[in-house]
Amino acid sequence: MTSESTLHALPRRRGRPPRIEPGYGTSREALIRAGVAALSEKGYSATGLEEVLRSAGVPKGSFYHYFPSKDAFGAELIDTYAAYFARKLDRWLLDEGAAPLQRLRNFVADARAGMARFEFRRGCVVGNLGQEMSALPEAFRERLHGVLLDWQARTERCLAEARAAGAIAPEADCAALAAVFWIGWEGAVLRAKLERSAAPLDLFTDHFLASLAR
Numbered sequence: 267m268t269s270e271s272t273l274h275a276l277p278r279r280r281g282r283p284p285r286i287e288p289g290y291g292t293s294r295e296a297l298i299r300a301g302v303a304a305l306s307e308k309g310y311s312a313t314g315l316e317e318v319l320r321s322a323g324v325p326k327g328s329f330y331h332y333f334p335s336k337d338a339f340g341a342e343l344i345d346t347y348a349a350y351f352a353r354k355l356d357r358w359l360l361d362e363g364a365a366p367l368q369r370l371r372n373f374v375a376d377a378r379a380g381m382a383r384f385e386f387r388r389g390c391v392v393g394n395l396g397q398e399m400s401a402l403p404e405a406f407r408e409r410l411h412g413v414l415l416d417w418q419a420r421t422e423r424c425l426a427e428a429r430a431a432g433a434i435a436p437e438a439d440c441a442a443l444a445a446v447f448w449i450g451w452e453g454a455v456l457r458a459k460l461e462r463s464a465a466p467l468d469l470f471t472d473h474f475l476a477s478l479a480r
Contacts, residue, residue, distance in 0.1 A: 294332045296322035301343045302350075306388040310340055311401050337403050344406065347391040348413040355417060359424040366428035367475065370421070370447075374471045378464050381455070386462040393452040418444040425478075434478045447474060 300322035304313040315336055319326055333339040358373035381388065392413050399407060422444035428434050450470050457466035 293322070293324045293328045297324055297329060297332065297339070298343060298346050301339060302347050302391060303388070305340075305343055305347070305391045305394060307384075309394040309398050311398055337405075340403070340406065341409060343391065344395070344409050344413065348416070351392075351413075352416060352420070355420045359420055365433065366424050366431060367433050367478065369424055371471070371475070374467065377455075378467050381458055381467070382464060386458050386464075389455045389459045390452060393455055396452070397456070414448055418448050421447055428478070438478070443478070450474060 297318060300318045301313070304318055304321070315326075315329065319329060329339075333342065354376070355373065358376060359369050361369050361372065364372060392410055395402060395406060396410055396414075399410070418441070422440045425434065425438070425440040425443050429436060429438050429440060454466045454470035458464060
């Protein structure tokens with residue numbers, strides 16, 4: 267492929283300038299962004315490579331320069347989404363300006379607003395892929411499970427702070443509660459996509475937080 271420095275040295279051509287996707291950087295970044303968006307809406311099996319290429323404005327030859335296969339691309343998308351979501355969780359759950367349980371509410375409110383922004387067509391990449399695991403490469407299973415365990419650990423720490431602050435019972439099992447939260451939350455996200463409504467998110471969150479009341 268032509269290097270960036272060579273491209274800068276070429277004389278300007280007449281005619282329509284090349285299309286630049288808003289918010290996209292390099293071709294690799296464009297592919298990853300387009301891929302994550304597709305997986306959040308349609309899942310892995312229903313997402314075709316040609317669709318991702320068109321959305322990113324990237325030729326097929328460039329795809330295989332960056333990724334040897336669709337499965338390698340899928341693994342990269344899982345890792346990228348996991349890192350993005352971990353940052354999102356930390357932004358809310360480590361916010362010392364709010365009480366621990368309020369941090370959890372703030373995370374939920376942000377996620378709810380995000381789904382509403384896309385009219386509940388997009389959900390959780392990890393949840394979407396988990397539902398079609400029987401049709402996915404087996405190597406994805408450990409990756410997806412590891413992501414969920416990481417999210418649970420971050421949530422457990424927040425709940426442990428709530429317990430230390432006396433907001434939940436001193437005997438509360440924060441590890442188990444964190445697991446319950448993510449099991450229920452992923453189901454609520456799926457139902458919200460199905461109904462195109464925030465009602466399942468609100469119902470789950472209200473009942474989960476009510477169950478923590480002392």
